[in-house]
Amino acid sequence: MSTHYKINRPKVISEVFEDEVVAVNFDTGSYYGLRNTALTIWNLLEKGASTEMLTSRMTSLYEGNAQAIGEGVSEFLTQLRTHDLIAEAPANGVNADSVAIADRLGPWDPPVLSVYEDMKELLLLDPIHDVDEQGWPARKPDQVV
Amino acid sequence: MMEPSSISVIIAVRNGEKYLLRALRSVKAQDPPPQEIVVVDGASTDGTRQIAESVAGVRVVTQTGRGIADAYNCGIASSTGDLVAFLSCDDEWTPDKLRVQAEYMEANPELLYTLTLAQSRLEDGHTAPAGFRMDLLERDHSGAMETLMARREVFEKVGPFDTRFQTAEDLDWFARAGDLNIPTACIQRVLLYKYVHDANLSLTTPTNNQSILTLLRQSIQRKNNPGRVNGDSSR
Numbered sequence: 001m002s003t004h005y006k007i008n009r010p011k012v013i014s015e016v017f018e019d020e021v022v023a024v025n026f027d028t029g030s031y032y033g034l035r036n037t038a039l040t041i042w043n044l045l046e047k048g049a050s051t052e053m054l055t056s057r058m059t060s061l062y063e064g065n066a067q068a069i070g071e072g073v074s075e076f077l078t079q080l081r082t083h084d085l086i087a088e089a090p091a092n093g094v095n096a097d098s099v100a101i102a103d104r105l106g107p108w109d110p111p112v113l114s115v116y117e118d119m120k121e122l123l124l125l126d127p128i129h130d131v132d133e134q135g136w137p138a139r140k141p142d143q144v145v
Numbered sequence: 146m147m148e149p150s151s152i153s154v155i156i157a158v159r160n161g162e163k164y165l166l167r168a169l170r171s172v173k174a175q176d177p178p179p180q181e182i183v184v185v186d187g188a189s190t191d192g193t194r195q196i197a198e199s200v201a202g203v204r205v206v207t208q209t210g211r212g213i214a215d216a217y218n219c220g221i222a223s224s225t226g227d228l229v230a231f232l233s234c235d236d237e238w239t240p241d242k243l244r245v246q247a248e249y250m251e252a253n254p255e256l257l258y259t260l261t262l263a264q265s266r267l268e269d270g271h272t273a274p275a276g277f278r279m280d281l282l283e284r285d286h287s288g289a290m291e292t293l294m295a296r297r298e299v300f301e302k303v304g305p306f307d308t309r310f311q312t313a314e315d316l317d318w319f320a321r322a323g324d325l326n327i328p329t330a331c332i333q334r335v336l337l338y339k340y341v342h343d344a345n346l347s348l349t350t351p352t353n354n355q356s357i358l359t360l361l362r363q364s365i366q367r368k369n370n371p372g373r374v375n376g377d378s379s380r
Binding site: 010013014015017020022024031033097114116118119121122124125126127 | 203274275276277280281286287289298313316319320323331353354355357359361362364366
């Protein structure tokens with residue numbers, strides 16, 4: 001069965017700027033830049049796409065060898081999980097094909113996760129804002145998985 | 146022996162009557178005392194101004210612009226010390242803060258600014274605001290703006306605080322300084338007590354995440370285009 005993912009909010013925040021997604025992991029103080037194919041994958045992940053959907057959608061959006069695209073997507077998801085930016089989630093009924101993206105986006109380039117750690121100390125001072133409804137102080141930081 | 150650097154202390158405050166006196170007392174307790182204490186009043190509607198004026202040696206400057214970044218810039222422009230140190234109206238320095246930090250910077254003339262460690266404390270009778278990291282109450286941690294001591298000339302290199310940010314203006318400044326490889330250090334001694342209460346400005350402003358993402362985006366753009374002029378990126 002294909003795995004579904006979700007962005008690890010609220011400890012991960014992100015925003016799409018014109019050509020790049022910037023994301024912060026407030027548990028580690030690292031921040032990230034995702035462009036091109038990485039940006040497209042992130043946008044689809046935001047909608048709850050599964051591995052299978054991602055691979056098929058990326059294959060239709062980009063010109064390239066289907067197997068290479070599948071491997072590239074899978075490696076990239078592993079990287080996102082390693083950095084704790086995404087987590088497995090129950091299927092949410094989303095059909096990635098329905099997520100509007102311009103037709104052909106060009107040749108396939110393996111997605112790149114640019115990792116920045118130069119603001120760690122200061123970002124770790126910042127509160128996590130977007131707490132869920134239970135909110136603080138119902139849970140302690142070490143319980144945030 | 147070289148003449149010791151003169152120090153200006155800047156407290157930017159808007160409606161801080163509740164805690165300002167404690168902060169000012171901690172500045173007055175510095176040994177040796179700073180050459181100058183400037184309180185930048187951001188059009189407070191409470192007793193902030195009266196409290197500041199009641200403390201001998203404090204100069205009150207009325208902020209003409211808006212926002213905390215502008216207040217910092219106003220304080221820098223209104224002061225004359227070789228070294229500029231900032232304190233929040235609700236925080237408190239240890240009595241040796243300025244001396245330890247100034248001596249460190251004298252001994253390390255290549256450093257253009259330094260930070261120190263801080264200890265966060267919960268204000269009496271208050272609960273931590275939503276999202277606050279409780280572990281900060283249990284360990285010494287790096288301080289930010291309220292521990293900053295900067296040589297005046299660093300503001301010519303890095304530029305002023307960006308007034309487009311309503312919050313996280315300090316993070317933006319530190320990111321810009323970092324991208325310029327400005328030499329800095331964090332002194333591994335607790336010289337600030339940071340008080341946490343349920344109305345901390347940066348903790349309650351919903352635009353904070355937005356500010357952080359924007360300033361990090363700008364920092365990434367600077368890293369990708371090292372020649373780029375500060376502050377001209379999309380917002």
